[in-house]
Amino acid sequence: MTTIDGSAVRKLVVACDAGMGSSVMLASTVRKQLAKNGVTVEHTSVQEIPGDADVVLTHAGLADRARGVAGSTPVVPFNLFLGDPAVTKVVTAIQKGQTIDV
Amino acid sequence: MSEYTPTVTGTGAKATVQRFGGYLAGMVMPNIGAFIAWGLITAIFIEVGWFPVAQIGGFGENADGEAWTGLVGPMITYLLPLLIGFTGGRMVHGNRGGVVGAIATVGVIVGTGSPMFLGAMAMGPLAAWIIKKIDEAVQHRTKAGFEMLVDNFTAGIVGAAMAIAGLLAIGPIVDTIMGWAEGAVGFLVDNSLLPLAALIIEPGKVLFLNNAINHGVLTPLGAAQSEDAGKSILFMLETNPGPGLGILLAFMFFGPRLLRPSTPAAVVIHFFGGIHEIYFPYILMKPQLIAAAILGGAAGILTNIMTGAGLVASPAPGSIIAYMAVTPRGGHLAVLLGIAVAAVVSFVVAAVLLGFGRKEPKEDEDGTPSSSEDLDAARAQVADRKAASKAGVATSESAPPATA
Numbered sequence: 001m002t003t004i005d006g007s008a009v010r011k012l013v014v015a016c017d018a019g020m021g022s023s024v025m026l027a028s029t030v031r032k033q034l035a036k037n038g039v040t041v042e043h044t045s046v047q048e049i050p051g052d053a054d055v056v057l058t059h060a061g062l063a064d065r066a067r068g069v070a071g072s073t074p075v076v077p078f079n080l081f082l083g084d085p086a087v088t089k090v091v092t093a094i095q096k097g098q099t100i101d102v
Numbered sequence: 103m104s105e106y107t108p109t110v111t112g113t114g115a116k117a118t119v120q121r122f123g124g125y126l127a128g129m130v131m132p133n134i135g136a137f138i139a140w141g142l143i144t145a146i147f148i149e150v151g152w153f154p155v156a157q158i159g160g161f162g163e164n165a166d167g168e169a170w171t172g173l174v175g176p177m178i179t180y181l182l183p184l185l186i187g188f189t190g191g192r193m194v195h196g197n198r199g200g201v202v203g204a205i206a207t208v209g210v211i212v213g214t215g216s217p218m219f220l221g222a223m224a225m226g227p228l229a230a231w232i233i234k235k236i237d238e239a240v241q242h243r244t245k246a247g248f249e250m251l252v253d254n255f256t257a258g259i260v261g262a263a264m265a266i267a268g269l270l271a272i273g274p275i276v277d278t279i280m281g282w283a284e285g286a287v288g289f290l291v292d293n294s295l296l297p298l299a300a301l302i303i304e305p306g307k308v309l310f311l312n313n314a315i316n317h318g319v320l321t322p323l324g325a326a327q328s329e330d331a332g333k334s335i336l337f338m339l340e341t342n343p344g345p346g347l348g349i350l351l352a353f354m355f356f357g358p359r360l361l362r363p364s365t366p367a368a369v370v371i372h373f374f375g376g377i378h379e380i381y382f383p384y385i386l387m388k389p390q391l392i393a394a395a396i397l398g399g400a401a402g403i404l405t406n407i408m409t410g411a412g413l414v415a416s417p418a419p420g421s422i423i424a425y426m427a428v429t430p431r432g433g434h435l436a437v438l439l440g441i442a443v444a445a446v447v448s449f450v451v452a453a454v455l456l457g458f459g460r461k462e463p464k465e466d467e468d469g470t471p472s473s474s475e476d477l478d479a480a481r482a483q484v485a486d487r488k489a490a491s492k493a494g495v496a497t498s499e500s501a502p503p504a505t506a
Contacts, residue, residue, distance in 0.1 A: 017120065017127070018131050021379055022379035023378050045128070046124075047121070061308075066122060068117070079386065082380070
């Protein structure tokens, strides 16, 4: 289990295979949700997850590769591109500054 | 921030194939804008296009009796492979690798007759890797003040050598391989075996190999074919939005009730936005639905073979809008038919597999055939996490049977 301190998240990265399609879509959704929280939301390919990311969201099918790149940064896998509970949980934790286990 | 992260296990076969395919696709995808530009110019301005212009499309002669070069030929022969070679080189060794990769790519371009996408995908990274190794060996020996001189000349010498090697040696080899690949595709088309490709493509897509399959393999082959024949069916194998549309519609009407509200948005994103990833999770949740995707995909390919449908350039992303933009003049009905047939077949099969919603509350937790062990593991992990934190929300089959 990894913990994420929602109040310490400054940069959230959404990763997908190419960093051009689905990650852009989810990143724009999350960016709107976190607009007031001063969190940078970026999208990348799983090969290019930046080292200064605080938390990484990626589809469960890509999570293994994302973990290989992200190192110690927590990787949160999700299943649905729309309304996945894992994504909602991270967003809520950041909005409310809660600490969660992922 | 975290003291402990689960062991890194990015070594499975799926991850390896994804990574290699992602590497190939990574050379093509950043340049899709150039492919689209070429596709639009081709569809509109060539002799059989919507609005033929000799000077742009490159047919006919000018007042002095010289043949127009046009934009179409030079763009696909030089611009697109050079961009791929540059991007491939940059992935290995930054801009410097990109430059050397582009120089080397010119060699394979000139050395052969057909558009050298595969050659560019080999030469760009190879040349960049060589200059990277040379940089590592030379840089720490370079005397202060001579860095620029050494850097420029090592890049120039390696680039020149690789361009010559590409022209004389590697180009002809890649040309032969391309010939085999085109022959194999031709054989599959001629014998109506191409629909079998759906057996590989549709499961591959759902495992996030979609970009690798399409942009790593099919786009380069298709572009070569399109230059010769004016269109290619290969662009439509992976990108056909029909199978995904059928599955999403089946989910909308017959899927688990909790998921139904999210599907109309998914349909729009998939069909018009062209982000196919949106439907993959729906199949991963009900793996038996892969049969619907395969049969829909195969039916679409068969339809396209029978109608002779093809696209001028790769529709990227696989949206109906991109499809219509790169369809050659007179081909729209055939292309739409291929999408419609794929969508109907996949919808019907998916609806049957979902039991028309009647067996919807039933759980299919175990005993469902799964295409990959990794996938199961991944889903189990997700399930663990969800179960640990959120018992109430059940959106996937791995969650406890609260859905009923």
